[in-house]
Amino acid sequence: MSEHVMSSSEISFSHPPAEGTGRIWKIFWLLSFITVIELALGFGLAKHWYGDPVANASMILFVKGAICILSLAKAFYIVSVFMHLGDEIRNLIMTIVVPLGIFIWFITAFLWDGNSWKNLKNTDGGSHPPRTEQEQSVPVEQGAKP
Amino acid sequence: MSTTAIPTNTKWWNGGRSPFNASYGKVMMWYFLMSDAFTFGAFLISYATLRFSLNGWVDANHVFNAFPFFGHQDLPLAFVSLMTFILIFSSVTMVLAVHEGHKMNKKGVEQYMILTIIGGIAFLACQAWEWTHLLTGEHFVLTHSGAVELMNTTVSHNPWGKQIHGAAVATALQNTTPEVLRAMILEHNHTVTAASLQNLTVPDLISKIDLNEVYIAQVGPPSFGSYFFGITGFHGFHVFSGVVINIIMLIKTKLDHFQERGHYEMIEKAGLYWHFVDLVWVFVFLCFYLI
Structure with missing residues (x-):
């Protein structure tokens, strides 16, 4: 059985011998640390540490952006170290990473579209300025029985 | 599977080996x-x-x-x-x-x-x-019919809208069925039994509800559950x-x-x-x- 597989025409490839587990544990602690920071920032969002959600909208957007960047860092370490993509040769890395670049357009275009959709709804297609927060919330009486 | 080190100046695309050095x-x-x-x-x-x-x-x-x-x-x-x-x-x-x-x-x-x-x-x-x-998990939600109903989270139901306050709560309770009002009382008041509330009228039931404690929300966007x-x-x-x-x-x-x-x-x-x-x-x- 073993002879058969070993003598197959499969072309050869080589990998460096396995190293110690030190790097794996280092990345584990790094990922845990990043997760704890994300949770602390998220907990702050839950407890309104960054002020009123409406008045301090830009501050909250900044915190959410920071959480997104931390998540991207986690994704990088998982792919690069746990999935060993960082140890593969450049050609293989590029055939995987370059197509994923389409996400830059994908995310930008669709979030832009969502935002534009909201603006059109709030202004009835741009025919009047956006209503205030209070006017937007559905009045309760509207649904009440006459 | 060869385990020899990769020689420098390897011609990856000359055949005989994987150009990606992987199976x-x-x-x-x-x-x-x-x-x-x-x-x-x-x-x-x-x-x-x-x-x-x-x-x-x-x-x-x-x-x-x-x-x-x-x-x-x-x-x-x-x-x-x-x-x-x-x-x-x-x-x-x-x-x-x-x-x-x-x-x-x-x-x-x-x-x-x-x-x-x-x-x-x-x-x-x-x-x-x-x-x-x-x-x-069922929650008190002011539905579009104007009455408060119990609603769980599904692909089409979202009980997680904004909380309603003040006069809106009182109006909503007027339109609510006795079953839901009884559930509302029993949620916070653990001294009464379901049987003792059975024969009470709607105004009597509403009088037993602590308006500061009861949590009633509007209907949230239904797409939340689907996503x-x-x-x-x-x-x-x-x-x-x-x-x-x-x-x-x-x-x-x-x-x-x-x-x-x-x-x-x-x-x-x-x-x-x-x-x-x-x-x-x-x-x-x-x-x-x-x-």
Whole structure:
């Protein structure tokens, strides 16, 4: 059985011998640390540490952006170290990473579209300025029985 | 499989060796995972687009604030943190199994595969609890008919809208059925029995409700449930299939298939899939729970 597989025409490839587990544990602690920071920032969002959600909208957007960047860092370490993509040769890395670049357009275009959709709804297609927060919330009486 | 070092100035494209220095199976696993990343990416971007198009969404910290055996305590992010750490830890045991495979240590591979499988099952159990909690938990919601009704979270029902206050509460209670009013009283007042409320009229029932304590919300965007159950369900299905693949790999290890073959590359390929599941969770966790 073993002879058969070993003598197959499969072309050869080589990998460096396995190293110690030190790097794996280092990345584990790094990922845990990043997760704890994300949770602390998220907990702050839950407890309104960054002020009123409406008045301090830009501050909250900044915190959410920071959480997104931390998540991207986690994704990088998982792919690069746990999935060993960082140890593969450049050609293989590029055939995987370059197509994923389409996400830059994908995310930008669709979030832009969502935002534009909201603006059109709030202004009835741009025919009047956006209503205030209070006017937007559905009045309760509207649904009440006459 | 040659284990010699790669000579410098290797001509990768001259034939006789893989130009990517990796086996066919491993390269194709990478391309499968790339296409799966596009699938998950499309789902999450669809969710984000819809969320951007609405004036209000759901406060995740209000929806996901429960923890098993802690009753009604407000513990935002707690349970989902546990799920995240379970998945990170099972990722580490998986990469350690791959590491033992490089060293041809069958016992080590078996040991770490078992730990990885346990982690996967623990994650699925957590998700089952979370789904059950959402699907069975009923909340007082002011529906479009003007009456307060009990509503759970499903793909089409969202009880997590904005809280209503003051005169709106009083108006809503006037239109509410006695059954719902009785449930509202029993939620906070533990001294009365259901039987004693049976014959009371609507105004009498309303007088027994503490208007400062009762929590009534508007109907939230119904797409929340569709996206939440759809995307976490698709991810959970990946975890489930990952657990099945890992169990098959454990059995094949026990049957000495990889020892006879001379390498544990199948463990590496299963590992790639398992790490991908963890990778997707990073983004599901980000989009549904954190921001």
